Amino acid sequence: MAEDLMFQDEIKEAVRDAYAEISTGAGETVARRLYSDDELAEVPAEAVAWALGVGNPVRYALLRPGEAVLDVGSGGGIDSILAARRVGSTGSVIGLDLLAQMCERGTQHARLAGVDGWTRFLPGEMEDIPLPDSSVDVVISNGVLNLSARKSRALAEIFRVLRPGGRISIADLTVEGELPPEIANDQSAWAG
Numbered sequence: 482m483a484e485d486l487m488f489q490d491e492i493k494e495a496v497r498d499a500y501a502e503i504s505t506g507a508g509e510t511v512a513r514r515l516y517s518d519d520e521l522a523e524v525p526a527e528a529v530a531w532a533l534g535v536g537n538p539v540r541y542a543l544l545r546p547g548e549a550v551l552d553v554g555s556g557g558g559i560d561s562i563l564a565a566r567r568v569g570s571t572g573s574v575i576g577l578d579l580l581a582q583m584c585e586r587g588t589q590h591a592r593l594a595g596v597d598g599w600t601r602f603l604p605g606e607m608e609d610i611p612l613p614d615s616s617v618d619v620v621i622s623n624g625v626l627n628l629s630a631r632k633s634r635a636l637a638e639i640f641r642v643l644r645p646g647g648r649i650s651i652a653d654l655t656v657e658g659e660l661p662p663e664i665a666n667d668q669s670a671w672a673g
């Protein structure tokens with residue numbers, strides 16, 4: 482069997498365990514730094530409490546009514562719900578998340594928001610997106626790509642499912658320079 486030199490499986494397990502264990506998101510105080518009052522008023526308090534992102538990809542996605550959106554690593558669904566409001570019932574939103582429990586949470590929050598008719602949550606991995614080629618107009622993602630040990634693969638998957646002329650709006654963490662080994666080799670740092 483080929484050796485996993487990038488420790489991809491270990492990293493995936495560490496990320497999975499970390500997100501399976503948390504019992505709440507970053508909370509309203511953090512959400513208020515990322516979203517305006519008007520945006521937060523569009524989302525149920527339960528989804529706001531579960532916000533775990535690092536930015537506001539929907540704000541820059543220039544979504545139009547009728548568009549099909551994929552939210553990669555949708556978590557509790559805050560951005561999926563905001564996207565659903567912008568594309569309306571003639572559009573569609575799919576939230577993709579590694580964890581079934583996150584998908585259940587997203588489904589519950591979309592129902593509370595009244596956008597469940599055109600919003601669904603799909604368990605799956607960003608490195609192997611369970612959607613056909615050229616099936617969405619816009620991909621959004623918030624604080625998720627940094628968690629992948631296979632970022633090129635995840636990006637290739639995003640481009641595969643995008644229709645020609647489609648758009649991406651991604652908020653994420655980037656690293657400039659080298660991380661110190663005690664951070665680069667720390668499993669909790671990968672998940673965090």
Ligand SMILES: C[S@@+](CC[C@H](N)C(=O)[O-])C[C@H]1O[C@@H](n2cnc3c(N)ncnc32)[C@H](O)[C@@H]1O
Pocket residue numbers: 496500531532533534535553554555556557558559560577578579580583605606607608622623624625628629
């Ligand atoms: C930092 S949270 C961000 C959640 C959400 N985007 C938000 O802004 O609140 C990262 C999310 O990505 C999911 N995730 C981690 N690795 C993933 C993968 N390989 N494929 C899909 N989702 C993944 C986690 O389960 C978690 O819900």
